[in-house]
Amino acid sequence: MIQDRKATARAQAFAARKQAHAEASAIVPSAISHLLASIGQPEGRIIAGYMAMRTELSPLPAMVALHAAGARLCVPIIEAKGQPLAFQEWTPESEMIPGPFGASVPARGAWLTPDTLIVPLVAFDARLNRLGYGGGFYDRTLERLRAAAPTRAIGFAYAAQELPEVPQEPTDQPLDALITENGPLAAGAPRA
Ligand SMILES: Nc1nc2c(c(=O)[nH]1)N(C=O)[C@@H](CNc1ccc(C(=O)N[C@@H](CCC(=O)O)C(=O)O)cc1)CN2
Numbered sequence: 001m002i003q004d005r006k007a008t009a010r011a012q013a014f015a016a017r018k019q020a021h022a023e024a025s026a027i028v029p030s031a032i033s034h035l036l037a038s039i040g041q042p043e044g045r046i047i048a049g050y051m052a053m054r055t056e057l058s059p060l061p062a063m064v065a066l067h068a069a070g071a072r073l074c075v076p077i078i079e080a081k082g083q084p085l086a087f088q089e090w091t092p093e094s095e096m097i098p099g100p101f102g103a104s105v106p107a108r109g110a111w112l113t114p115d116t117l118i119v120p121l122v123a124f125d126a127r128l129n130r131l132g133y134g135g136g137f138y139d140r141t142l143e144r145l146r147a148a149a150p151t152r153a154i155g156f157a158y159a160a161q162e163l164p165e166v167p168q169e170p171t172d173q174p175l176d177a178l179i180t181e182n183g184p185l186a187a188g189a190p191r192a
């Protein structure tokens with residue numbers, strides 16, 4: 001069934017991400033500059049980043065640059081299983097404490113609604129489908145944000161995390177863009 005196919009896809013992409021992460025020092029600067037180019041003018045925007053966990057590609061240098069350029073930054077907070085994520089304001093000076101799921105979270109900070117999200121993932125495909133850890137958190141979050149206002153979701157990953165096809169179900173929310181160390185994924189490619 002779909003959950004088994006997702007689990008297989010997840011295991012495959014995890015191994016590839018681990019390998020890429022071990023070789024990351026050459027990859028990260030170009031991934032960060034492509035990410036900043038994709039986000040565009042930061043001033044007045046509310047941008048969700050994330051605190052990298054496990055072997056995720058870290059957007060932290062981009063978050064620091066976006067903050068310096070006038071954006072407000074926030075990071076995801078799990079409020080409960082089966083619920084959308086909340087987002088708490090982050091600055092480079094924020095005191096961080098361990099969160100319940102391995103990523104650190106700000107000790108305090110305003111609750112924000114992002115217009116742009118840098119989205120972590122385990123695997124992606126050429127159709128901008130994403131696979132996360134299986135909580136459905138970003139799917140629920142993007143569904144809610146997109147219902148209320150235009151929201152841009154930018155996946156951020158090592159190129160090695162691409163799979164030929166990520167198994168999809170109706171609740172999966174696609175990305176608007178996917179950035180790797182090689183730049184944006186297939187800009188303008190058909191999504192049918
Ligand atoms: N850096 C980062 N922060 C993030 C996310 C993320 O993907 N990356 N999230 C994006 O959602 C949320 C954290 N989500 C998570 C969801 C599940 C597991 C996890 O360890 N799951 C277990 C299986 C749990 C179960 O099904 O019982 C596992 O994978 O072993 C970790 C984080 C919020 N913060």
Ligand SMILES: Nc1ncnc2c1ncn2[C@@H]1O[C@H](COP(=O)(O)OP(=O)(O)OP(=O)(O)O)[C@@H](O)[C@H]1O
Nearest residue numbers: 006130131132133134135136137138139140143171
């Ligand atoms: N909007 C939603 N409403 C109800 N269930 C949902 C919704 N979005 C996702 N789900 C359910 O959540 C479960 C996990 O989803 P999925 O495996 O796609 O998570 P993921 O994308 O890997 O994780 P994440 O988004 O947390 O990184 C699935 O059973 C899915 O059907």
